[in-house]
Amino acid sequence: MTALSGRTLGWTILGLAWGLAAVFAYAGGVKVADPAAFAEAIGNYRLLPDVLVNWMAVCLPWIELSAALALCLPAWRRAGALLVLGMSGVFALAILSAWVRGLDISCGCFGTGSHGAGAGALAIDLACIAAAAAVWRLTAPPAEARSSESASHPRP
């Protein structure tokens, strides 16, 4: 981390956090717009019992939107990164499981018309995990709060 100057570090964090926020805001938005379609996509994975499918379809998009919002707010950025890490980890396992079982289904990542639950979807998920991990690591913990603040609020 010391290889990056404070200003470069700040912009790197902003770029990663806002990029991730944009991806998750879009993903959450399209799912909120059509919860029934998302419920279908979840059901197609055949991983959850029927009673949980609708709960997941209702709650997950709003968690994605909230994570996107948290990533945009410096004080909540690490919490947002944690949420993204958790969600992307679960998504990656689900996609991997569908891939291994040979299910020919839409990944449901970005609403209807998403690409299949295969290598492409997994690559996007792993990229999100890497970006969230970088945001988590680059954002200084409380012990380094002073440098974190200057890193999170770079001067233009």
Place this chain on the structure above:
Amino acid sequence: MNPSAWLKGLWPAARTAVLVLAAAVLLALGVNALRPDGLKLFGSPGKTTPKVSAVSLDELRRHLDLGTAVLVDVRGPKDYASGHVTGALNIPAVPRGAFLSRVFEWLSPDELIILYCQSPRCNYSRDLAEVLLNNGFSAERLRIFEGGWRELQGAPGIPVIGEER
């Protein structure tokens, strides 16, 4: 790589994450309860109400061809306007009071009524079939098309239009 560096500040961030998560879930449940195409969270999705039969796509097509049934689209007006089966009446499931008054205004218990919603996971058709059963309509004159609009659009022999009637 130093693992302790990754774990620094985990607890406060996790606490905030849990708060954000809880707020998101509450918001999600509130919005779902208010929106007309909200999903049913309790009960068993995917199963037809025992008293009311489901109708297959072929049967639905035959009824449409012969004009022997009234098709009711129970989705919201926006969804209906963006596309629906030609001739289907739009009687949105929510608000329930408006639904019933429009049912009594437009439908008769003597005709065969087929309800459809957005998709197989949308439970409004099932719920509303029960409402109709409790309001003088007989199970023999009620059907549900479980595939919903998602299966109807693009299905061969099903005329659809994209404009509100």
